[in-house]
Amino acid sequence: MHKPNLANTFTFKIEPDDHGGKTKTVAINRQNAAGPSLNPKGRGKKKEPKAHLLIGFDTEYQAVSDQELQSTIEQGAKNHLLSYQFSIKLLTDEATEASPEAEGIIIPEPDTRLSMEEFLGFAIGTLIEKYPGIVLPTHIYLIGHFIRADLPAFVDFRDKAQRLMSNVRSTFVTIDSSIPVTFDDNEGAVAEFSVSIRDTILLAPANAKSLADIGEIVGFEKIQLGSSPEEDKQIKQNMAIYLKEHWPDFRQYGIRDAQVCVRYAERVIAQSKALFGSFKMPATLTSFGTKLLLQGWKEQGLDKDQILGREEVVDKKFSEKKGYFQKVTSHPFIEEVYYQEAFITETYHGGRNEQFIFGIADEGRWRDHDLSSAYTTAMALIGQADWENIRTLTHLEEIRPLDLAYFSVDFEFPESVRFPTLPVRTSNGIIFPRAGNSKCAAPELFLARRLGAKLRFRRGIIVPSDPTKPVFKSFITTSIQNRSAHAKGTFDNLFWKEVGNSTYGKTAQGLREKRVYDLQSDDMTSLPESAITQPYFASFITSYTRAVLGEILNGFSPKVDVFSVTTDGFLSNANDVEIANATAGPLFRSFSDARKQLDENGEPLEVKHTVRQPIGWRTRGSATLKAGEGKNGIVLQKGGIKTNPYNNASDENNETVELFLNRKPDDKIRYKSGVGIKDMLRRDTDFVFRSVTKRLSMEFDWKRSPANPREVDIEFNGKRYKHLTFDTTPISSASEFNNVRDSWEKYDKRSHHNLKMFSDFTDFESFLATSKLPDQQPAKYLHQKDGDLKRLRRDLTRAFKKQQAGFDIILGKRHIKHSEYKEALEACGIPCSINDIDNAKRQEFKPHQTIETERVRIALETLKRDFYPELEIELLLPEVNMETTEKSPLATAA
Known part of the structure; x- marks a missing residue:
């Protein structure tokens, strides 16, 4: 790296020495600057920028070897940095013609790293070189995909992260502040910018988290390096060799990754502008849902506090930083809601997840059915609650399945019930025993009665509600209609799907303590509530979804084998007639009717995968022995097992199956695990994959009782195996x-x-x-x-x-x-x-x-x-x- 003589001029190598070693010099001039963007005193209301510089950022590096890693992790492990690449584009609020853009790559000198200012300066200078008359906006979005792996390439990363960045879902962004960057010459400041960090992984739909997925969504596909998945995997693990032997392809590949980030950022900003009139890029995709919901309530003339059972409270709090009292507004629950909050939170449980067959299922036609938009459909059924008239129940009244009612009951299901439906919380997750005590909501209590369970009332709460005034339905209908209006796999289709599906989680945020690492305090802190956290709603939504699933499972005849259930779906060998019979109950009918109201063309039950023979071991632990046809012919849930991060779906499945079939009691699994954010900051390390060794755990979790144990012979990948297999029946109680x-x-x-x-x-x-x-x-x-x-x-x-x-x-x-x-x-x-x-x-x-x-x-x-x-x-x-x-x-x- 050549140190610039002036802090507005930058010279860097843009070719490796083996391919010419060419350098390039660029500069940032006063005539290109729009003016000061920073307010040193921090006073006055900030105006929303009308233009941004989007800088897509990526690095390529050769991962540090296992031998090097073991000796350097404590001192700060560093990858062998090969290149920095960027794509820069000027994006304006009212662009009428093609926006100026440029791209480039920097080859650093060995063991030398750039500062963030140097990298940004070279990228900005490259754009100015291409468009000499350009006037630059004062705000920059620095965008990467899983930027946690790339930001440490800046020599000043650690200081900036600890002072100005936030940790959101294990990556880095800026939320409450931006990063000031100033370029000077001998006469003073040339240009000033504020930089916001964004990670496209936080803005990607749940089922499209890879950069390749994002590129496909925006029609600007990521480049594949190899002609086969195996070759592609080998190249990515040996990028130093690829740079030396295939420099033009290496350059194109690296820059394309940065370009994909810019293209995706443009779509996100355009969506924010269209929906909110805000020419900005939010930090997460889930923030769209909450903001749209609150905006919709306001447009309908609804009071969000009244809907959520809260009230606005204004206090004065002394600010040591500012030296005076400030007004602080909060929105706590009203007394009637607050007094019952602890009990209601006890009735809130997550999804139903169980493995019903351990080992090898019979070969056949196994279909993975999912309730379509299960949580959002449940949300749409919630009517306006009368929080001030919450009533304590004194006995088990005739409860309707859609009531906002919550109970503690002792129960016992008949022996004929194959799948008991009342949840019991244990230190190892929720189980569904034959008998016990359950803290539950109305939908599951309604179903338990229909299944003939004996119930003994202990406690009950009911919130009067008006189902003719559904509080979430308008928002969900809008999300589903917008999703259906666009072809599957497109940006708009996936965006609206994620907006609708992710909003449920916000109603449950903060109900049970979740600890997250805070960069500024260098300590673990509790994840706070969201703007729409409401335990009564979260409990009903999950209870209703589990109840609909439970009704279906118990609607099957004994000849149907159910392999597993996972949150909002189940894998079974039920044929169409059995599915029709099992979905004839009142709960599924209510779900189906609600889905039709939200989307008249949508099916309430969808087939996601079809396989010929599954194999399973525990909750969320299953794989496929014999695949079905098409791209959805594999079911794979690794249950915490980690495999090679470069594996494709088929490789992952094969590796997981072989681990299960060939395991021995003292087997240990060695895998690559990315170093955590806390270690990255405390030890000043790059994002490195360190080798982790732990005992292989692929045994049954005992949430059900084994039945009919036997050994089954199978063939997999040309080898014969014999393995224990058993069906299951309900566990009798939590104590058992x-x-x-x-x-x-x-x-x-x-x-x-x-x-x-x-x-x-x-x-x-x-x-x-x-x-x-x-x-x-x-x-x-x-x-x-x-x-x-x-x-x-x-x-x-x-x-x-x-x-x-x-x-x-x-x-x-x-x-x-x-x-x-x-x-x-x-x-x-x-x-x-x-x-x-x-x-x-x-x-x-x-x-x-x-x-x-x-x-x-x-x-x-x-x-x-x-x-x-x-x-x-x-x-x-x-x-x-x-x-x-x-x-x-x-x-x-x-």
């Missing part, structure tokens, strides 16, 4: 869930285990049963392997020595040597030694203490048939309750 989870953790703690073979399942079943059976010294018998057979040996040897359970008759007829008895037990699969028999004389025989597993019963029946016909098996096994048949502690019959 906690007991099984705790038992699995204890079982897995001393030596690690997988659930891969049937024997793995029975070993844990034995451990669980042993730990649950009463005993004077239970810990002594908590054997992790063959616990059921070891308990059987204990009881048989005690019965033999104490002449119980039929041995009084057996030994009365003939003498049996210890060696003979040992051989008889071993012939039946019961491990035994002479010492085991000798030691048994010290303990009394207690009936009904043996663990009843399949192999225990087989061993006993063999011992009785082949050796001791007088053996009284029923005195060893648990007593049978004639009213409720005793079952295995873990598995149930299918």
Whole structure:
């Protein structure tokens, strides 16, 4: 890098040495400056800019190697910076002709980095060189995609980030302030700018987060480096070689990324101008939704505080910075709402997420059905609430499914209900047990009654509401109509989809504490409430969505297998007739009617994916063994498993499946994980992918009880595998869930285990049963392997020595040597030694203490048939309750 003689002149290399090493000099002149943009005293109302400089920013670098990373991460790991590239465009509020734009690349000297001012100065100077008469606006948007990876390339990044930037969803933006940049010559300031940082990843739709997706949306596609996904992945991991061997392509690729950011920024600003008359670029896409909603209420003459159960309060607060009292306006909940807030928040739960089949599903036609716009449709059903007349209920009244009513109830579902529908919160997420206590809202209580659940009232609150005055419907209708007016995959279609879908989350923001890192304080702080946070609404919306799903699941006949449920959808092998029958209930009809009112051409239930054979292990942990046809033929939820960040969808699926099928108890997974923002700031590191090693965790989560355990043979990628598979039934209660989870953790703690073979399942079943059976010294018998057979040996040897359970008759007829008895037990699969028999004389025989597993019963029946016909098996096994048949502690019959 050549240091400029003057701070308004910049000279940098624009070609690598291997390709000529050409340099370029540009300058920023007074005649190009619009005038001062900064107000040093910070007084007076800022005027909205009528023009912006959009500067798309990207860097290319060779990632630091694992060996280098391990030795430098504590001191501040740095990637090998290859290039800075930019795309710069003048965007005016009322452009009538093509806007001036330019682009370029900078090749830094080895181990040298630019300041933000130097980079901006060279980009601006490049535009001036192309358009010498241009007059520059005073505001700049510096835009990147996942800019967190590129900003550290500036030598002054850390200082600017800590003073002037904010952390939003793990990337950097400016919100409350901008970055001042001044260019000088010997006579003083030449030009002054204020710089706002924006990241297109925060402005991208939920299902289009990559830069390639964004480029496709705006019709300016990102360049692919390789002719195949595998080649593209290899090149991106070796960019230094690509620069040296393919310089023209490297230059074009780097600049295109910066150009895509500018094109997308233009669309976002144009949308802001069209919707709000504001020629600005918001920091996030979700902010559009909240702003549109509040604007719509105002245009309809509605009071947002009245809708949300809040009131405006004006206080005076002393400002130490300014030295005087200031008026501070807040909008707390009114008393009636506030007094019940803690209870209502307890009735708020997230989506329903469960794995119903562990292991390998049968091959067939598995379809992933989603409720279309589930949360937004639920929002549209909320009527104007009469907050001042909230009423406490004294018993379970006849509650309607769309009431804003909230309950604490004890419940028990009939055995015939395959999928209980009342949520119970645990330290490991929500579960749906057969019985327990639930804090829930009206939709799920209504469904529980229809399913025949026994309910015992504990507490209830109802807010009178007027369904003829829906408070969100107009906003949602506008979002859906605008979305439907544009072709799928276009900017406008995806924009309106995201605006509608993301607004629900704002009603729940801040209800349960979420800690986020704050750059300025260098500490963790609580995520605050949004402008529309309302726990009563958030609870109803999620309850209604879970209830509609629960009604569908319980509407299937027993021959339908449901593989999993995830938030607003389910994967099943139900055919069209079964789907029609399951969607005939009142809750789905209300959902369907609401969807039709919002979008008369929209289908309430959509098929998102179709696969031939899925494989699953836990909540949000599933993949595809045999894909379906088309681009939506793979279902993949990695359940926290991280794979190569350069993988495409097919590679990710294959890698995940092979991890599951080939895992061993002590397997560890090594993957690349991006360093966090906190470490980047505290250690002054680049965004680097460090290697993380952790134990591979792909086992069942025990939210349901296993049933019909079996081994299934399959072929994947040319190899044969055999794997444990089981169906599930509802867990009986939260206490049983906690007991099984705790038992699995204890079982897995001393030596690690997988659930891969049937024997793995029975070993844990034995451990669980042993730990649950009463005993004077239970810990002594908590054997992790063959616990059921070891308990059987204990009881048989005690019965033999104490002449119980039929041995009084057996030994009365003939003498049996210890060696003979040992051989008889071993012939039946019961491990035994002479010492085991000798030691048994010290303990009394207690009936009904043996663990009843399949192999225990087989061993006993063999011992009785082949050796001791007088053996009284029923005195060893648990007593049978004639009213409720005793079952295995873990598995149930299918």
